[in-house]
Amino acid sequence: MPIIIPENLPAADILAQENIFVMNEYRALHQDIRPLKIAILNLMPIKTVTETQLLRMLSNFPIQIEIDLLTTETYQSKHTPAEHLKTFYKTFSDIKHLKYDGMIITGAPVEKMRFGDVAYWKELKEIMDYTVENVTSTFHICWAAQAALYHHYGIHNYLLPEKMFGVxxxxxxxxxxxLMRGLDDEVFIPHSRHTEVHRGEIEKVPELEILLESDEAGVALVISRDGRQVFAMGHSEYDAYTLKEEYERDLRKGEKINIPRHYFIDDDPSKEVIVNWRSHGSLIFTNWLNYYVYQLTPYDLYADSK
Structure with missing residues (x-):
């Protein structure tokens, strides 16, 4: 079944070229199926890229998915055209009276800042509190995972001596x-972050379980035991060349950046990249949608409030 997205969203053409089935809202209204309602709070600077990456991850699910794209009110993105935000995005004020089957909160390039110094921290805390009662399951990515672990459980993040960068x-x-069903014994995930969370602090919280970790990258995936919260430190949604583009961007800016590890053939940036995480990422998102959203969400999201 397709993913339902707004008319004329740029991601639609890209996904269609990749032979991914998407459906516009008009066509969806003529099918007698209750789609899953998923909100995506997009905190990334270039929102169109992240939209496409996440929609691709959600597209293999057999039930219709209806997407609401969200942006912050307290901070205006400088890298996404205002017209795009006005046309395709809502704010928390627009949706806080609604309930969702699932929500995804993306990462953001603010890792080196203290949580309280982030311009939209107060708004994000309100949204994270809202998810506890109004969203069946929330999937947090990278910085958002660290922010949510801190907000909900008091688990701190720590600055790394150098960027965790590679696959x-x-x-x-x-x-x-x-959430791990069908995954291989070895699971590959891209990481691009300056901070980490410590295993010891997570283990002190009985409501949390560490599902994936790496000798090099540390804790990578954590879940609350009730399945209502998922915390992913990496970027399973990344495209083949996302790390390459980040690496070249930082070089152009004159920043100190290491070659992303285990990414280029022979770790040589003049050679092609090795894509070994795409199927793992797709399966993690599909498992989340199936076991923690679709299987648990009520048919009537508002039954308790009637």
């Missing part, structure tokens, strides 16, 4: 967890 091999700690 890393991870082991599964609990293969019986539904």
């Amino acid at each position: 890393f091999k991870h082991r599964i700690n609990n293969p019986r967890c539904e």
